[in-house]
Amino acid sequence: MSATSPDIPEARPSRLQALFTFLLRAVLPVYQRRWVLLPALTGVMMMAMLVGAVLAAPREVVEGDVQRLMYLHVPSATIGTYFSFLITAVASAIFLMSRDIRWDAVARAAATVGVLFTIFTLATGAIWGKPIWGVYWSWDARLTSTLVLLLIYTAYLLARSVAGPNDEQAARYTAIFALVGFLDIPLIHFSVDWWRTLHPQRIIFNTRPAVPNEMLFVLLVAFLAITFLMLWLIALRSDSEQLAQRTDRMRMYLDQRGNN
């Protein structure tokens, strides 16, 4: 029997890890400056978006000024919601493979931001819907699937929050839930789509007149602004979650030392 010194080579990185390191190195300079770049880009683009939406874009003929909400609503509903949940799913998958708890923090951060954008989407939609449709809420396919998404990801955040930041088991389970939930999205979409469109309903989406170029340009700016805002919020949130994990870890470590 022999105990050798712990000068054991680490396991060789897998091909996936190698690819990962390569990608990381490529984006590292950007990543390291994220606390300058993200707020700056977000700020500039948000300003541009506001100016564009309020002043530059023409007043929509039919809907009036309330149409200007579209510049916030459409990017939030697409980028803010779906892209955040995509990040949650990807981070969850990476966590399940690497068992590195920091990816759980990224997944949670993205889900939190995604839920915020979902609520914002539903809220702006309701504000827009009242004058245009005459109701705040309608069981339209798009609205319904957004609502279901909100239910799924609040359940995810709830389930994750009953356990501690470093609870590996809870993180694993909720990561699986996040993956299943993300893969459920197409099914939800099909089902509510068929569910609604096959029933008599008010005609909601009229064929719109051709959108002026100014509007399209402002919308593009808005898309960029929301993308940067989302990334910045996720970065902030995931950093604070990782800090919470580190404090929790230190507390565990100190407890352990205190006991022995």
Place this chain on the structure above:
Amino acid sequence: MVESTVAIETNGLTKRYSGIEVISAATFSLPKGSKTALIGPNGSGKTTLLGMLSSLITPSAGEATLAGHSLTANSQSFRREIGVLAHRPMIYEELSPFENLQFFARLYEIDEQDSRIEDLLRAVGLWQRRQAPAQILSRGYHQRLALARALLHRPQILLLDEPETGLDPEGIRLLDELVLRAPDITVLAATHLIERASSWSDGVLRLERGRIVEATAKPSKTDAPPKIEAPA
């Protein structure tokens, strides 16, 4: 070292939970038929180490070979060679001792199941109670049943986590007879009963905060750590 004489061989076995190393680069080898006591204070990582060796816990790094099978491959033939007696008995409380063993015998697809089960139940003194639901049996009988379950498929290697827990003197005698003094079985047993361990073990692995700080072939009384904690 000739392959066939080594039962357990580990190389840099490491487990991290959220960044904290619970087991740091455990490297050791145990010869076939050896009986090793795994000692160390509470929270030193004994259960995690046994969990990794039994394939229940995935190592963060490192490699181990048990009975000639690689741990990371985690093949079914690997699991046939390992018997585990854990903290908790791991039996269905709603099933009787006989039904419990019958169920596991089917999972392990062992031959001549009924006679093997009868032999084991007689050996651990449960034959008279074979039909009673396990939940009405006492803690000591649960542990005896767990012992029978661990031995059921004739494993080459037994991993025990504080096997004396809940056993009466008669149960401890059975444990000694069936496992700790059985010539063919390689045993690695986590224990707090260091005095008792010196009577059955021919080697000691001592863990402290996840590191193997001592590996001796034969424990001596003077080597005993100054502080012995009572079993939790």
Place this chain on the structure above:
Amino acid sequence: MNPMLTLIRKDLQLTWRDRSNWLSALSFACISLLIYSFAFDLVATDLKPLLPGVLWTTFLFVGVFASSQSFQREWDSDVLDALMLAPISPTAIYLGKALTNVISLLAIELVLLLLSTMLFDTAFLTAELILVVVIGTIGYISLTTLLSTLGTRARARSMLFPVLALPLLIPLLIAGVRASSAAMDEPIGSAPWILLLTVFAIWSTASGLLLFPLAVKR
């Protein structure tokens, strides 16, 4: 004997021995059916359009509550570790558990269909409707069995489990209700609901088979 059959046999044996659980699930299902009758006055009005919805919500609530307990026995005495140590694949453990749940819930659902046939004077035990129920049951049980490993050790599980499971099951609910209506010759349009139900069943079974090993591996 095939390890999966061994697992199913043991689970059914335990289910039978501990009948009170399933009997209370069955009673719960029957009572909810009656509650719906009182709440919506299902006997007096033209009830046919409502019945599929009543049936499927009952199925889902019973199924979710019953299958959230799937691994309770295994957790109670750490037998899941013993199963993981046995020379069988985790997939077999999952399939065994899911099939046991499907068998038990189909039994409950058949009783419910029989009861509804008598209560509401409508033919429920038709081949088409039973096919819809079987596919739908496989679909939701595969998912709830996977999810039942989620909260098993977490606190507040009994409250959380339906909150987690039901939003994911909304497509199945819609498809199940619509396919049942179609089977009962209700006018519901021409969407391929059975297809959606089947796709859901395949999707949830595949997710269960792929993700269960990750859920239980420490």
